[in-house]
Amino acid sequence: MLVLVIDTSSAAVTAALVDVSGQATVRAERVTINARGHGELLAPSIAACLSAAGVAPAELRAVVAGTGPGPFTGLRVGLVTAAVFAATLGIPTYGVCSLDALGDAGRDEPALLVATDARRAEVYWARYARGARVDGPAVSRPAEVPTDGITAVAGQGADLYDFGVPVRPERYPPPGSLARCAADRVRARAPSEPLVPLYLRRPDAVAPGAPKAVTP
Amino acid sequence: MSSDQPLVLGIETSCDETGVGIVRGTTLLADAVASSVDEHARFGGVVPEVASRAHLQAMVPTLERALATAGVRAADVDAVAVTAGPGLAGALLVGVAAAKAYALALGKPLYGINHLAAHVAVDLLEHGPLDEPCVALLVSGGHSSLLMVPRVGGEDVVELGATVDDAAGEAYDKVARLLGLPFPGGPPIDRLAAEGDPDAIAFPRAMREDGFAFSFSGLKTAVARWVEARRRAGEPVPIADVAASFQEAVADVLTAKAIRAAADQGVEHLIIGGGVAANSRLRALAQQRCDAAGIRLRVPRPGLCTDNGAMVAALGAQLVAHGATPSALDLPADSALPVTDVLV
């Protein structure tokens, strides 16, 4: 039961083929750290995974995509790729909050903070209790993130800001965890889900006032 | 695939229209467009992030609508073409990623093409084979260019001139805002102009004699000054006359330069494309001046002049028919793609 996994919510351009029949088994993965490279790198990464695993697109059961939160431009590359790839093959898509994949990787932690780079001196964050999300996702200044009682922090935000707790090794959403977060839905043949990006911020645009006078 | 009549799907996301078109050779089968224009209205111009979000949301529904209209299955398509540039970087990226996903999932060749060249190629769908060579005047909210096109789909397009500041459509939007008219400014100004006197106010015609570049910033400022002076004097602003006189200045400059470019190049054919090609005065004046100069004019119907996927598919079909080499999967979106790069 093979699924294509895509995540472009962070500086990692992630594509993988994961078998979710039993334990989520990664059959092929390509993870490239390049914050501005999603548009160019993602499709070749998917092609490389398919060829490494010797799998044809028609053999895929579903596409699982990280829906963010993450920088908008890169995030959209992953979501539109997942949506069109699945639509043309007539297979379902399932969305996973990208932070949940980091939460899943740290499911042995009683109180885990996941923090990723939201640029503009902010982080995208969520809190997990043994893998289950209990707060977030949200975007905040690092000082405003509720850190009471946390036992560890994961995600690239831990490289940028000090949260005063041990730092786990996972920096970007692990492909196997992304697949695990959707595995039940894949196995149950749940209805396809629209991939709705978790932007968490409005577009920067302000309605203009009256036109400025050109004559002094 | 029938090599001279390939079934090509085209994706366009360079500005605020999500377009998916399907053609067989030069026959239009589907032209699905979802526009985010209403979402930009209160900002008085296209907001790139708003456009990009709308593209993502509209992509799959628009794709499915195009396939259903054409009565073909996704797998029937021979090739996928997509606008690789020029345009808004984030918006282009959505379309390029969508096209790659389609091509990769179904093992189809991918063609990243130039938006401006597609504006020319679209006329094949309406008026059949183009008379070559021709001069193309492409005017919209995002671009204003005068091109020499020796062959549709050929790599040897020459840019004779482009705007040095605002695009023609942008000038319309800014003047509309000044007059309290809605965005986009083209249609309301065109409507008002019909009731006004185009000779009422002598607005400046920028750079009439030197070269083929356009400039609309000075005209826009001249309109603003004129309107402000009236308001300051407490006099009513005759907005129909302002609209008509402004529109006349734009149409005059565009057509004069286009005709002069055709004469200069020794070319007998002119094609006009882009959203501003829907403007009634531009069409009428271009026809009148082409008739006088012995130049044959072609303007696609307004629905094909504005940005759409059919134009991308039309150019893609020409490239396939000419045996062009497909683009690689790492095809970049290039917001400043030069017009000489017809295929990336």
Ligand SMILES: [Zn+2]
């Ligand atoms: Zn255009």
